[in-house]
Amino acid sequence: MYSKINTSSPALSQAEASYLIDQLVDDVLRYKTLAYIPHPDSTKPYRMTTLGIDLQCLNQMIALFDGRVDYDYSEKLELFIDACHDIRLEYDGYRHTCSDPGMDGRYLSEPETMNLLVMRIRELSKERDYRRRSADRRYQAKGQAEDIQAFVHRLTERYSKILVLRVNLYYREIARQRLTIEQVYADMDRLVAARRTNPLFKYLVGYIVRIEQGEDQGFHLHTAFFFNGSHVFRQFSIAERIGELWVDITQNRGYWHDSSREFNGDDDLRGTGMFGRSNTQGRQAVANLMTYLVKDKNQHLRIKPAGARAFRTSLIR
Numbered sequence: 001m002y003s004k005i006n007t008s009s010p011a012l013s014q015a016e017a018s019y020l021i022d023q024l025v026d027d028v029l030r031y032k033t034l035a036y037i038p039h040p041d042s043t044k045p046y047r048m049t050t051l052g053i054d055l056q057c058l059n060q061m062i063a064l065f066d067g068r069v070d071y072d073y074s075e076k077l078e079l080f081i082d083a084c085h086d087i088r089l090e091y092d093g094y095r096h097t098c099s100d101p102g103m104d105g106r107y108l109s110e111p112e113t114m115n116l117l118v119m120r121i122r123e124l125s126k127e128r129d130y131r132r133r134s135a136d137r138r139y140q141a142k143g144q145a146e147d148i149q150a151f152v153h154r155l156t157e158r159y160s161k162i163l164v165l166r167v168n169l170y171y172r173e174i175a176r177q178r179l180t181i182e183q184v185y186a187d188m189d190r191l192v193a194a195r196r197t198n199p200l201f202k203y204l205v206g207y208i209v210r211i212e213q214g215e216d217q218g219f220h221l222h223t224a225f226f227f228n229g230s231h232v233f234r235q236f237s238i239a240e241r242i243g244e245l246w247v248d249i250t251q252n253r254g255y256w257h258d259s260s261r262e263f264n265g266d267d268d269l270r271g272t273g274m275f276g277r278s279n280t281q282g283r284q285a286v287a288n289l290m291t292y293l294v295k296d297k298n299q300h301l302r303i304k305p306a307g308a309r310a311f312r313t314s315l316i317r
Contacts, residue, residue, distance in 0.1 A: 012060045013177050015218035018077060018302035021061050024054040025076040028121045035118050036111035046111040055114055058096060062089075069182065070306040075133035077302055083120040089113065137300065144294035144311055148208070151313050152287040155206045156277060161229025162205070164272045164286050165239050168257045169221040169246045175253035176218045182305050184211055184219045190249045191223075192312065200241050203231040204316050208290060211310045212299040219301075222293050229274050235260070 012020065027050055035055055036046040065073075065081050073081070087098045095110040108116065124130060156162050169191075171179055188209060195201040206226040213219055225242065232238065236258065243256030260272035271289025275282040294311060301310050 011177065012057055013218060014064065014180050014303065015176065015213055017057070017060050017064050018074075019213065019215055019218075020054070020057060021064070021080045022074065022076045022302050024051070024061075025079055025121060025125075027051055027054055028118050029125055035114035051118055052111075052114060055117075059091065064303065069180075071181075071303050072306050072308070074300065074302040075130055075137065078133070079121060079124050079130055083117055083124055086120050086124070087113070087116050089117065141294055141300075145291045147313070148290045148294055149287050151206070151208070151315070152283070152290050155226050155315065156275065156283045156286065159205060159228055159230070160277050161274060162286075163227040163229045163232055163235060163238075163274050165225045165227070165235060165242065166258075166260055166272050166289065167223050167225070167239050167242050167246075168259055169223060169243075169254060170217055170257065171219065171250065171254050175250070179219060179253075181211075181219060181301070181303055184221075185305055185308055187246075187249055187254070188221060188312075191221075191246065192314075194245060194249075195316070198245065200238065200245065201225075203228040206315045207313070208293060209312045210293050211301060211304075213301050214299050224290055224293065229276075233274060235273055 031050060033049050033051065035052040036048055039045055039047040061080070062084060064077070087101075089096060089098050091097075096113050097107045097110060098113050098116065100106040100108050100112075101116075171184075188211060192207070192209060195204055195207070204225060205228050208222075208224040210222045211219065212222060223242075225238075227238070239258040239260070243258070246254050246256050260270060271285040275286060277283075304310060
């Protein structure tokens with residue numbers, strides 16, 4: 001009679017499930033329709049809309065909140081699970097349902113249940129708490145950008161020459177399926193700890209690390225490393241060694257990309273490479289590039305270990 005929620009879809013990774021919930025809430029707030037609408041063919045009472053398609057992996061989306069690990073969720077994920085709880089969403093082994101709020105004892109059909117869920121998400125999105133959390137995230141990104149500008153200024157003032165590297169660190173597609181955000185944080189911790197023992201970082205004077213989440217790459221890291229340019233100068237060689245270290249840390253589950261190699265413009269505008277203290281244009285390019293790391297570009301984490309920070313900086317000496 002209608003397209004059922006897909007309960008046998010391919011397993012979603014943690015990054016995929018959380019991103020899908022984020023997309024669902026976006027679509028619910030963007031479109032004015034419901035998940036199911038009347039079908040022109042009287043033999044098929046309901047027709048699935050874009051929102052219905054977004055809900056096809058509902059079981060796996062809800063499983064993200066199983067409580068086995070203490071996570072912090074983004075405002076959209078909190079909105080989603082609050083709406084599920086509010087309507088008392090159930091799964092009876094065959095379909096999703098909930099009791100009819102207007103009639104005692106009757107359970108809604110799956111299309112009616114999904115429509116009620118959509119309406120509840122819209123209602124909750126108007127509440128002050130959701131709107132405040134959304135604004136807080138944007139405000140935090142702005143504050144981090146200002147902190148980065150100050151961080152880069154202090155570094156480039158302190159040393160006569162600075163070598164700046166930016167390396168993006170990813171996970172191979174085959175590894176993403178079982179990857180959890182706590183594993184990503186553990187890998188980041190090992191990378192940061194390596195600066196104390198690995199000779200590669202002997203002249204490291206500062207770093208920036210940010211964990212992000214994208215639709216295609218899932219969880220990944222954007223990093224920047226600052227070296228004392230009076231002692232090191234082999235930019236691409238050091239970047240390659242950092243990439244190899246990441247592959248080793250992730251036990252070959254990861255790979256890396258040196259984005260600076262693709263820049264074809266003026267070296268002073270690149271934002272990576274060697275910069276002297278007197279090169280004000282180059283120093284500003286570094287600050288601009290680093291600010292991009294914390295820009296609110298829809299790559300923020302939707303899920304993270306409770307209390308964890310997705311963004312780290314440090315001045316070494």
